[in-house]
Every structure is written in C-alpha cells, then in structure tokens.
Amino acid sequence: MPRTKQRTPELREHVLSVALELLARDGVAAFTTRNVAREADTSPPAIYELFGDKSGLVREVFFQGFRMLRRHLGAVTQTEDPRADVMQLMALYRSFVRQNPVLCEVMFSRPFTDFAPSGSELNASGSVRTLIVQQVRRCIDAGLLHGDEIDIANVLVALAQGLAAAESTRRLGSSRASVDRRWALAVGAVLDGLSRP
Numbered sequence: 001m002p003r004t005k006q007r008t009p010e011l012r013e014h015v016l017s018v019a020l021e022l023l024a025r026d027g028v029a030a031f032t033t034r035n036v037a038r039e040a041d042t043s044p045p046a047i048y049e050l051f052g053d054k055s056g057l058v059r060e061v062f063f064q065g066f067r068m069l070r071r072h073l074g075a076v077t078q079t080e081d082p083r084a085d086v087m088q089l090m091a092l093y094r095s096f097v098r099q100n101p102v103l104c105e106v107m108f109s110r111p112f113t114d115f116a117p118s119g120s121e122l123n124a125s126g127s128v129r130t131l132i133v134q135q136v137r138r139c140i141d142a143g144l145l146h147g148d149e150i151d152i153a154n155v156l157v158a159l160a161q162g163l164a165a166a167e168s169t170r171r172l173g174s175s176r177a178s179v180d181r182r183w184a185l186a187v188g189a190v191l192d193g194l195s196r197p
Helices: 010-026 032-039 044-053 052-074 083-099 101-108 119-141 148-166 177-194
Strands: none
Touching: 010 032, 010 044, 010 052, 032 044, 032 052, 044 052, 044 148, 052 083, 052 101, 052 119, 083 101, 083 119, 083 148, 083 177, 101 148, 119 148, 119 177
16 A cells, blocks of 8 residues: 655645744744754655755745735725825835734845845746736826836835835834834825926
C-alpha cells in the first residue's frame, strides 16, 4: 500500500499561515526554517520540500503580503468624488501597514539577506499598482489631477510607505491627532500640487 502523501497543498497553506503569524509575533530575527517548522508542527525537511529553502519561504511570504494588501485595498468604495476615493485608498494603505508592520518590512525593506526580489517578485505588486492607477485615472478624467497616472500612483505609494514608516517609528508625532493631521496634510498637499495643469 503506497504511503499517504505528506507534502500536500493544505500543508503548504498551513505552513505559510503559520509563517505569517510567527513573523508578526516574533519578528524577522525569529523567522527561521526550524522555528516555522516547529510552530507548524512539521519538520524542516518538509519546509524545504514545499518551498525549496528559507529564501523560497520568504518569497511566498512576500507574495502573500501583496495578495493581502490587494484584498485590503479592494475595500475602497467608489463614490462620486474620485479625490475622496484616493484619500480613502491612502487611508486603507496606511491601515494595512499599521496592522502588518513586520510583513510590510519584508515587502518593502528586504530585511532577509538571503532573499533578493527578482523581476517577477517585484511584479508581485502589480495588482496593487493597477488598483491605485485606476483610482488616479478617475481623478485625471474628472479634471481633478493632471499628469501621468502611473507617475502619480508611484508618488502616492512612495508617500504612503514613507509616512507609514515614520508613523511606525513614532517620528510622525506623539498623539493620534497629530499623526492623523500630518497624514492628511501630506496626502492633501500632493493632490493639491497635482491638481494644477
């Protein structure tokens, strides 16, 4: 009688879920293949068979982060005010980074020396970028913004990531009100600047 296959898609999903939990709870320093295997109640050889090596596991965490971000940003509701929708999108981006600071570090800061994203990994953010570009395009079509939608989307993403990084390290203010005010000021100033032909 053949042995039951141990390295199933279900185990792969379970290990990935556990890896995300471990990363969020214990940070980058504790993210080892051995620790993930122990937390997932499996073995390091199973991790290697499923993901190739630690770099392969980090790669999957990287991809999963962008899938999660895309779902999170998908909660934006389109209204009759495209500018307000872009502001809402930036608020959702902010909330994702606040809720997932270590995962965002993997996605944006590359803390693992044995994982350097290639072109395909860098394209993982494509669905996120497409969503933001579409919202920016609505503003351009309504005459509220002027310029290239891809340029503007990239500027907004860079702004959101920079503000989120400053917020997470408490460099954006000491109170929630001051941080909220500075977010609104920064995003509003960029949109105001881009509203001029």
